[in-house]
Amino acid sequence: MQLLPEPVRRLAAWCAAVLLVAGVVWIVIRLCGQFRTAVVPVLLALLGTALLGPLHRWLVRAGVHRSLAAGITCVAVVTVVGGAGYIVVTALVDTGEQILSSLKRAAKSVTPYFGAAGTSLDNLATSSKGLLSKFGGTAASNVISGVSVVAEYIAMAVLALLLVFFFLRDSHRVAAQLRSLAPRGTADTVEAVARRAFAAVEGFMRGTTVIALIDATLTTVGLLVLGVPGAIGLGALVFVGAYIPYLGAFLSGAVAVLVALADRGLVIALWALGVVVAVQVLDGHVLQPVVQSRTVRMHPAAVLLALTAGASVAGILGMLLAVPLTAAAFGVGHELRARYGPGDEPGPAPPGPGARGEQPGA
Numbered sequence: 001m002q003l004l005p006e007p008v009r010r011l012a013a014w015c016a017a018v019l020l021v022a023g024v025v026w027i028v029i030r031l032c033g034q035f036r037t038a039v040v041p042v043l044l045a046l047l048g049t050a051l052l053g054p055l056h057r058w059l060v061r062a063g064v065h066r067s068l069a070a071g072i073t074c075v076a077v078v079t080v081v082g083g084a085g086y087i088v089v090t091a092l093v094d095t096g097e098q099i100l101s102s103l104k105r106a107a108k109s110v111t112p113y114f115g116a117a118g119t120s121l122d123n124l125a126t127s128s129k130g131l132l133s134k135f136g137g138t139a140a141s142n143v144i145s146g147v148s149v150v151a152e153y154i155a156m157a158v159l160a161l162l163l164v165f166f167f168l169r170d171s172h173r174v175a176a177q178l179r180s181l182a183p184r185g186t187a188d189t190v191e192a193v194a195r196r197a198f199a200a201v202e203g204f205m206r207g208t209t210v211i212a213l214i215d216a217t218l219t220t221v222g223l224l225v226l227g228v229p230g231a232i233g234l235g236a237l238v239f240v241g242a243y244i245p246y247l248g249a250f251l252s253g254a255v256a257v258l259v260a261l262a263d264r265g266l267v268i269a270l271w272a273l274g275v276v277v278a279v280q281v282l283d284g285h286v287l288q289p290v291v292q293s294r295t296v297r298m299h300p301a302a303v304l305l306a307l308t309a310g311a312s313v314a315g316i317l318g319m320l321l322a323v324p325l326t327a328a329a330f331g332v333g334h335e336l337r338a339r340y341g342p343g344d345e346p347g348p349a350p351p352g353p354g355a356r357g358e359q360p361g362a
Contacts (some may be wrong), residue, residue, distance in 0.1 A: 029313060038312075041156045043321055049171070050202035051209065051322075052077055056168045070168040074161055085334050164230035193335050200331030201324045211287045212242030215249075219256065222275035226268050228260045238279075244319050245303050249280055298323075298330055 004012075007097025032039045052073050059069035175191055182190035220235030228234070234256045241248025253276035261269035298306075303323060 012340070027108060033313075037152060037156055038159075040317065041160035041163055044156075044160040045167055046198075047201065047205055047321075048077065048160065048164040049167040049323055050198060051205040052164065052168065053171070053202060054206070056171070066172070070165045073168055074165050077164070078161070171357060189336075189339060192339070193332050196331040196335040197328040199328040204324045204327045207288075208243055208245075212239045214287060215239070215242055215283055217283070218279050219252075219275060222279070223256060226260065226271050226275070227241060227264060228256065228268065228272055229263050234259065244307065245323055246300060247304075247307055247319075249283070253280070255279075260308050264297075298327065302330075303327065 055076065056069050056073045059072060060066055064072070157298075166228045174192035174194075178190050178194055179187040216235045216239035220231050223234055234252065237252040237255060238249070241252040256276055257269055257273045260272035286346075303326070306322040306326040307319050310318030310320075310325075312318070314321070
């Protein structure tokens with residue numbers, strides 16, 4: 001005789017499965033944290049490979065040897081990323097003082113309306129230089145620790161670049177290696193899932209970069225027309241913030257409106273708000289559907305949850321990695337559902353972007 005009714009036993013089975021999965025995920029996260037100097041470069045290299053794959057394939061089709069094409073691609077990315085980073089940092093450094101003083105004036109102007117909250121914002125803006133000076137003094141007093149941290153980041157960046165080279169050069173061998181490692185009878189499924197996941201990451205990286213460039217350009221032009229100080233630096237913030245969906249756009253737009261309010265008054269601030277809103281409407285209703293129409297579309301709630309989880313696990317780096325990894329997970333889920341969903345018979349997946357023997361999804 002069964003002691004528990006069928007519904008209770010089913011619930012217990014589901015609870016056991018959820019606890020087992022949660023435990024495995026927790027262990028994996030802890031292991032990734034312990035081996036972050038190896039895990040982070042691999043993840044960054046996969047994102048870089050997804051973004052640079054089209055350039056490498058174009059060079060190979062043009063007759064360039066795979067190794068030389070991978071080397072040229074890596075040199076190109078170092079040049080572009082270094083140049084873009086220099087432009088962004090220079091813009092923020094040149095206009096940072098102006099933006100900070102504008103935010104301070106904006107905090108004073110909103111203090112009568114928000115009371116303690118406005119006062120706290122004013123105090124934060126006022127004491128920011130002091131906080132930075134204290135931080136710098138602490139870093140100077142612990143120079144050995146600071147040097148070790150910097151060396152660790154440099155080592156991870158160099159390792160990520162080297163991995164990008166090898167991933168690009170050997171991308172045509174990945175499918176065969178996956179099939180050889182897959183359990184018997186699952187080679188087709190493993191290859192299809194890998195292609196779908198990589199295609200999702202590739203689409204996210206390319207689409208987000210294009211959209212970030214367009215958003216930053218339009219916002220910068222609009223702020224320059226309005227005469228908002230620090231327009232180039234604010235545009236750089238928009239570009240960087242675009243890689244953190246929703247939250248990055250909100251924060252960069254709020255900073256732009258506050259700067260306009262402090263320096264140009266309420267009317268110009270409203271126009272700046274109109275520019276920010278117009279760019280975001282163009283982003284959501286035109287750029288996202290057109291540029292990222294071939295990628296996995298995620299619900300905003302899923303994106304926000306992924307950002308929160310990534311921030312809690314690895315801070316800003318976790319927020320940057322959370323969305324592409326979630327896109328890959330969504331791609332895997334869609335592929336498995338298409339193959340083994342209710343009423344569907346397992347069958348070969350349609351040829352993806354990497355059907356010609358390239359890296360999965362590339």
